[in-house]
Amino acid sequence: MSSGYSRTPAAGIKWAGFCRHFSSRAAVNDVIGNDLANTDSSLAFMEGKERLDPFSIVADELSLIATRLRSMVAAEVPNLASAAEYFFKIGAEGKRFRPTVLLLMATALNVRIPELPPAGVGDNLPTDLRTRQQRIAEITEMIHVASLLHDDVLDDADTRRGVGSLNAVMGNKLAVLAGDFLLSRACLTLASLKNTEVVTLIATVVENLVTGETMQLTTASTKRFSMEYYMQKTYNKTASLMSNSCKSVAILAGHSAEVAKLAFEYGKNLGLAFQLIDDVLDFTGTSASLGKGSLSDIRHGIITAPILFAMEEFPQLRAVVDKGFDNPANVDIALEYLGKSRGIERTKELAMKHANQAAAAIDSLPQSDDEDVMKSRLALVDLTQRAGRVGSGELGKRFEPIQKLSGQGKKPTRIIGACGDDGEAVRWNDHQIGHKLAKFAAAAGIFDGTLRLRLAQVDVDLRCRGAWAKVTDRR
Amino acid sequence: MHFRLKKHILERLDPFSIVADELSLIATRLRSMVAAEVPNLASAAEYFFKIGAEGKRFRPTVLLLMATALNVHIPELPPAGVGDTLSSDLRTRQQRIAEITEMIHVASLLHDDVLDDADTRRGVGSLNAVMGNKLAVLAGDFLLSRACLTLASLKNTEVVTLIATVVENLVTGETMQLTTASTQRFSMEHYMQKTYSKTASLMSNSCKSVAILAGHTAGDAKLAFEYGKNLGLAFQLIDDVLDFTGTSASLGKGSLTDIRHGIITAPILFAMEEFLQLRAVDKGFDNPANLDTALEYLGKSRGIERTKELAMKHANQAAAAIDSLPQSDDEDVIKSRLALVDLTQRVITRSK
Numbered sequence: 001m002s003s004g005y006s007r008t009p010a011a012g013i014k015w016a017g018f019c020r021h022f023s024s025r026a027a028v029n030d031v032i033g034n035d036l037a038n039t040d041s042s043l044a045f046m047e048g049k050e051r052l053d054p055f056s057i058v059a060d061e062l063s064l065i066a067t068r069l070r071s072m073v074a075a076e077v078p079n080l081a082s083a084a085e086y087f088f089k090i091g092a093e094g095k096r097f098r099p100t101v102l103l104l105m106a107t108a109l110n111v112r113i114p115e116l117p118p119a120g121v122g123d124n125l126p127t128d129l130r131t132r133q134q135r136i137a138e139i140t141e142m143i144h145v146a147s148l149l150h151d152d153v154l155d156d157a158d159t160r161r162g163v164g165s166l167n168a169v170m171g172n173k174l175a176v177l178a179g180d181f182l183l184s185r186a187c188l189t190l191a192s193l194k195n196t197e198v199v200t201l202i203a204t205v206v207e208n209l210v211t212g213e214t215m216q217l218t219t220a221s222t223k224r225f226s227m228e229y230y231m232q233k234t235y236n237k238t239a240s241l242m243s244n245s246c247k248s249v250a251i252l253a254g255h256s257a258e259v260a261k262l263a264f265e266y267g268k269n270l271g272l273a274f275q276l277i278d279d280v281l282d283f284t285g286t287s288a289s290l291g292k293g294s295l296s297d298i299r300h301g302i303i304t305a306p307i308l309f310a311m312e313e314f315p316q317l318r319a320v321v322d323k324g325f326d327n328p329a330n331v332d333i334a335l336e337y338l339g340k341s342r343g344i345e346r347t348k349e350l351a352m353k354h355a356n357q358a359a360a361a362i363d364s365l366p367q368s369d370d371e372d373v374m375k376s377r378l379a380l381v382d383l384t385q386r387a388g389r390v391g392s393g394e395l396g397k398r399f400e401p402i403q404k405l406s407g408q409g410k411k412p413t414r415i416i417g418a419c420g421d422d423g424e425a426v427r428w429n430d431h432q433i434g435h436k437l438a439k440f441a442a443a444a445g446i447f448d449g450t451l452r453l454r455l456a457q458v459d460v461d462l463r464c465r466g467a468w469a470k471v472t473d474r475r
Numbered sequence: 476m477h478f479r480l481k482k483h484i485l486e487r488l489d490p491f492s493i494v495a496d497e498l499s500l501i502a503t504r505l506r507s508m509v510a511a512e513v514p515n516l517a518s519a520a521e522y523f524f525k526i527g528a529e530g531k532r533f534r535p536t537v538l539l540l541m542a543t544a545l546n547v548h549i550p551e552l553p554p555a556g557v558g559d560t561l562s563s564d565l566r567t568r569q570q571r572i573a574e575i576t577e578m579i580h581v582a583s584l585l586h587d588d589v590l591d592d593a594d595t596r597r598g599v600g601s602l603n604a605v606m607g608n609k610l611a612v613l614a615g616d617f618l619l620s621r622a623c624l625t626l627a628s629l630k631n632t633e634v635v636t637l638i639a640t641v642v643e644n645l646v647t648g649e650t651m652q653l654t655t656a657s658t659q660r661f662s663m664e665h666y667m668q669k670t671y672s673k674t675a676s677l678m679s680n681s682c683k684s685v686a687i688l689a690g691h692t693a694g695d696a697k698l699a700f701e702y703g704k705n706l707g708l709a710f711q712l713i714d715d716v717l718d719f720t721g722t723s724a725s726l727g728k729g730s731l732t733d734i735r736h737g738i739i740t741a742p743i744l745f746a747m748e749e750f751l752q753l754r755a756v757d758k759g760f761d762n763p764a765n766l767d768t769a770l771e772y773l774g775k776s777r778g779i780e781r782t783k784e785l786a787m788k789h790a791n792q793a794a795a796a797i798d799s800l801p802q803s804d805d806e807d808v809i810k811s812r813l814a815l816v817d818l819t820q821r822v823i824t825r826s827k
Contacts, residue, residue, distance in 0.1 A: 147616075150609075150612050150613065150616060151609075153589065153608050153609040153612045172589060172590075172608060173590050173653065175612075176586055176589050176590055176612055177590065177646070177649065177650060177653065179612075180586060180645075180646045180649070181646050181650065183616070183619065183642070183646075184639075184642045184643040184645070184646045184647075185643070187623065187639040187642050187643065188636075188639045188640065188642075188643055190635075190639065191632065191635045191636040191638075191639040191640075192636070194632040194635075195632075196627045196628075196629075196630045196631075196632065196635065197627075199623060199626065199627040199635060200624060200627040200628070202623075203620050203621075203623035203624045203626075203627060204620070204624065206616060206619065206620035206623070207617060207620035207621065207624070209616075210516065210613045210614075210616045210617045210620065211511065211512070211513050211516065211617075213613055214513045214515050214516045214610070214613055215513055217515060217609070217610070218513065218514070218515060
């Protein structure tokens, strides 16, 4: 491979790493249809223009998993609100990040294991194995959504601030119960896999999620300013789920400890890269300039990597942070320091570093000539580039701007919650139930269309499309 | 024969004291097991183990007694020398079931308190009142994850399935309680199903797990299950009665917590069968006048008595399960079985 990938050297190296698996350019060409002689098109490939869409490779399986998740929830979701009924419609799912990674990993690891029985008997095994690996994807989604719901539980002070404390209390019940329900289902599905090592890994994930969230609640100032503490918290809250579920996929397939570790490293670094870019986007939004993002982290007093880096350059920023960010003027001051610092750049660099480590893990997998295996590995590497970079790529925060729908001649409505495909609420006001439902629906990605609900004497519309949901208060 | 001879000894024998040493070992291990690196989590999880429940740890006591009670010689065990090590490993594993059971139980209590918006638990401020709802929920999840880790370490997938079923049942039970459709509110069957899910499932499946870890037959494992199930049901039914009667035998001296929260329990359900008009009062129990009306009907009915009779029936079924175990001449086995039977009576006759 030439060294002419000067625009994105890191991407070029990853590409070159892959190419060594192929016997010739022509062979690569056959697989992915790219003309390698054309440097530009390769770069275009690596910058995410979809010649190879990781999500589409596994689209069928994703939709199978979504159907299974939906049928499970539809049968059991409790009728908590006083006269609400839930109608679940089948529709486009949108991009489901975690299951996509896991399914691609399952294929990417599909190196023939010598001890598999001969073809006749062996044919039965892989199907079971694939189903079991799909279960890991289901379990992962259930745990992810459960943790979002539990993270959302409000304390009494918060419930009193809401419009009508009854709503907030109901919101808490919904959050706790729905989360518990999902956790219990995850436990049962886990048990059905009959693999105690996997049970251990997934149990560790739950523990890490809780620990991470609790770390975030901790306000001891020394820890708040520590990058190391922050990265540990980030691992717990975001990367652990990815790392341990990737490893579980490997373990179910009976891979060696080394291969399992590579899967783990991929998931871990991918998760870290993803979160670091998330931190950046919270400041920059989809534009490159500061302050166009939603700034929800800093407004909640959550100190993320860019600010931590900025504090290293400008110690006086600590005093600003200590004052808290209830006062918008303080936010502006912090943003000013951030702009002067290399905080954003350094975070992006760190994200890229982790993205490359993830890609390197894939590169280190035992060689395979199988076309599906190669395709999946390419897709996994592609995901690292999407995750590790701020771009217009699909892994960035993707949501429509919140509009205030005031109708002339129409019934006025108020948007009361919305969130993107990562399950994070972009904005909400004081209707906490709407907020929770929006998160739940979007993160689970199980709706499409409009649900009309009555919750605690309030009519709400839950309008969902693809991977995000918007809750409107009908008055 | 042995049974009757030893019974008089049992009258002076406290089931809890038979296993007291092991209980305190388990308590110590539990405390270290829920130690967390994050201070808030650690104090939250510890919170519950500190609260006065130190004395009688009901569930672990049952499980430890069951472990001994089942200690029928299993033919395929290797000769004594090796067997001794195996036995102690087995006992440790069975103790783990007791630890797992406690962690899951406490986790469910922490979450229930948030769901109920409870201020107190066992006379002390509830965790959610003291440290916040969110921390209580997180602490519950933390305990659950620790329970799962311990479960995985047992490397027995049947037991993993049983305990996972318990977790699901707990959630189902709580869901049933919160979301009962009106047709089901007055159904005794629905109520018993809910009670099984919320209370008895933990006991039944953990007893069965103890049997399974020891490699017992399916028949014996089922007996262990039946004991746990019926004991749990009896326990809850008497709990329902005590909520009305308190420590006195007359109505209205109890805390009346259930009915004030609109939770319809067995005595009221029975009373509703006799006095259909009582159903009309439902959902208005936060109004003290309605509450008095309900208590009046309850007093006129045989609700309390019938609940006690049902509890006795289940207690006897539990005792019968123990009696049906394969005979043994081992003194410890006999003692433990007597203690288990004794527990079924204590559950019925307790006043708090």
